[in-house]
Amino acid sequence: SYPIIYVFVLLFSFLLVTSAHTHEDFLQCLTLHSEKDKPISDIISTPANSSYTSALNSYVRNTRFSTPSTPKPQVIVTPLGVSQIQETLYCAQKHRIQVRVRSGGHDYEGPSFVSPVPFVILDMINLRNVSIDEENNIAWVQSGATLGELYYWIANKSRTLGFPAGVCQTIGVGGHFSGGGYGTLLRKYGLAADNVLDAHLIDVKGRFLDRKSMGEDLFGAIRGGGGASFGVIVSWKIKLVPVPANVTVFTVRKGLEQNATQILHRWQYAAPNIDRDLFIRVLLTGSGSVQYGNRSVHASFNSIYLGGKDKLLPLMQKSFPELGLVSEDCTEMSWIQSILYFAGFKNGQSLEDLLNRTLTVNSYKAKSDYVRQPIPEAALEGIWPRFFEKEAQSSVTILNPYGGRMSEISESATPFPHRAGVIGKIQYLVYWSEEGTAATKKHVRWMRRLYAYMAPYVSNFSREAYMNYRDLDIGKNKKGRRTSLRQASVWGTKYFKNNFKRLVFVKTVFDPTNFFRNEQSIPPL
Numbered sequence: 186s187y188p189i190i191y192v193f194v195l196l197f198s199f200l201l202v203t204s205a206h207t208h209e210d211f212l213q214c215l216t217l218h219s220e221k222d223k224p225i226s227d228i229i230s231t232p233a234n235s236s237y238t239s240a241l242n243s244y245v246r247n248t249r250f251s252t253p254s255t256p257k258p259q260v261i262v263t264p265l266g267v268s269q270i271q272e273t274l275y276c277a278q279k280h281r282i283q284v285r286v287r288s289g290g291h292d293y294e295g296p297s298f299v300s301p302v303p304f305v306i307l308d309m310i311n312l313r314n315v316s317i318d319e320e321n322n323i324a325w326v327q328s329g330a331t332l333g334e335l336y337y338w339i340a341n342k343s344r345t346l347g348f349p350a351g352v353c354q355t356i357g358v359g360g361h362f363s364g365g366g367y368g369t370l371l372r373k374y375g376l377a378a379d380n381v382l383d384a385h386l387i388d389v390k391g392r393f394l395d396r397k398s399m400g401e402d403l404f405g406a407i408r409g410g411g412g413a414s415f416g417v418i419v420s421w422k423i424k425l426v427p428v429p430a431n432v433t434v435f436t437v438r439k440g441l442e443q444n445a446t447q448i449l450h451r452w453q454y455a456a457p458n459i460d461r462d463l464f465i466r467v468l469l470t471g472s473g474s475v476q477y478g479n480r481s482v483h484a485s486f487n488s489i490y491l492g493g494k495d496k497l498l499p500l501m502q503k504s505f506p507e508l509g510l511v512s513e514d515c516t517e518m519s520w521i522q523s524i525l526y527f528a529g530f531k532n533g534q535s536l537e538d539l540l541n542r543t544l545t546v547n548s549y550k551a552k553s554d555y556v557r558q559p560i561p562e563a564a565l566e567g568i569w570p571r572f573f574e575k576e577a578q579s580s581v582t583i584l585n586p587y588g589g590r591m592s593e594i595s596e597s598a599t600p601f602p603h604r605a606g607v608i609g610k611i612q613y614l615v616y617w618s619e620e621g622t623a624a625t626k627k628h629v630r631w632m633r634r635l636y637a638y639m640a641p642y643v644s645n646f647s648r649e650a651y652m653n654y655r656d657l658d659i660g661k662n663k664k665g666r667r668t669s670l671r672q673a674s675v676w677g678t679k680y681f682k683n684n685f686k687r688l689v690f691v692k693t694v695f696d697p698t699n700f701f702r703n704e705q706s707i708p709p710l
Contacts, residue, residue, distance in 0.1 A: 289357020
């Protein structure tokens with residue numbers, strides 16, 4: 186056995202030396218190719234720098250991926266412009282080091298900042314400019330900007346313009362748009378990706394491309410197919426949408442003793458078919474303590490209506506009277522104030538809070554489903570006992586209604602296929618603050634049990650999932666450059682259905698060597 190151990194020691198030592206040389210060669214390459222007036226010392230962090238830990242962890246939004254055993258990048262590059270992105274890609278390819286691109290750090294499974302092989306993070310934090318043209322209802326926004334920053338600058342220009350993107354203000358634009366992106370306006374205007382007009386992208390050859398020069402195939406792929414598979418998206422041109430000067434919001438909370446199950450069952454028929462100016466999501470949560478035996482479960486109906494409550498109340502009375510909405514439940518406000526409302530800010534907080542990029546983080550695990558047939562009442566009843574389990578102390582299940590504009594867009598129009606026939610999307614989340622692998626395994630097992638329970642009630646044939654709620658449980662690529670199409674199809678068809686094949690074709694044309702890759706990146710043929 187001694188010679189075998191000796192061989193492994195030699196191999197491990199070789200890998201360490203090779204990794205160190207790769208890291209040093211990469212930095213030397215960057216230094217050689219950087220512009221004289223833009224020294225690389227201004228844009229890089231390595232483990233030798235005092236700023237490294239802060240640069241790495243400031244945008245890790247899931248502490249499940251910031252443990253001592255989590256693989257760390259050899260270098261963090263925070264480019265200030267296009268040329269530094271091009272230099273980074275050139276040197277990374279030359280010295281065979283992987284690149285992971287991070288805009289906001291909300292990737293649910295961490296591929297934007299974690300890799301099992303030597304890698305660098307290309308962090309877009311410095312590329313966050315937002316330019317609003319309110320006369321033409323368009324904006325250019327760089328990928329490192331957050332949704333909060335985008336919303337803030339839209340509101341700074343107009344009270345009656347908005348954009349159909351997410352409710353969490355710290356999410357980075359780059360990943361959100363490229364994975365589809367949705368928010369409270371999706372029934373009125375569709376996804377964020379449906380409202381992208383142009384983009385600037387740097388491809389594997391270092392070319393700076395816009396929509397015209399990249400062509401419609403690649404432009405289509407990055408609007409819902411994930412930008413990280415195809416290049417580095419620097420900025421997006423988006424279409425701003427009209428919103429009324431005042432909207433109406435409400436949150437009505439129902440406990441099980443207040444017929445929450447029956448109302449939720451009825452919601453499945455009402456919410457996707459109601460006026461498209463009305464969006465009503467449902468948050469299923471527990472309250473109280475499992476330990477002390479005072480645990481209960483609630484369904485919170487959280488809504489925005491693009492109009493006044495004088496029109497909302499009769500609309501609800503006609504289409505969803507079971508909820509029992511009354512005038513006292515409703516609050517009128519501007520659209521931008523509704524963004525603060527849905528983000529969980531309390532009354533009286535200013536729009537400047539949208540510019541705050543900090544976020545209290547815990548460990549979490551998430552999954553997603555699409556519902557195409559109403560879930561029976563008996564099946565809904567079977568969910569509640571799971572909220573009484575100890576692991577569910579900090580869990581939430583969110584149901585978002587579809588219909589409206591979402592039903593009018595073909596499922597092949599963009600890579601995002603979950604359109605007509607979808608009642609709504611479910612997001613399952615469980616959070617925990619305990620450290621250690623035992624706590625992680627315990628909570629992940631709870632999530633998997635809930636997901637398994639829901640299997641008979643979601644999708645029709647093949648189970649569907651939302652790419653921006655990345656879930657490596659549904660499949661992942663092998664390490665290295667080669668992943669078979671059959672293997673990738675396991676997860677790819679859940680996210681993209683038949684559009685997956687088209688994404689593979691685009692990948693083969695624009696990145697045939699599979700340089701831009703991660704655990705769930707599109708593979709080339």
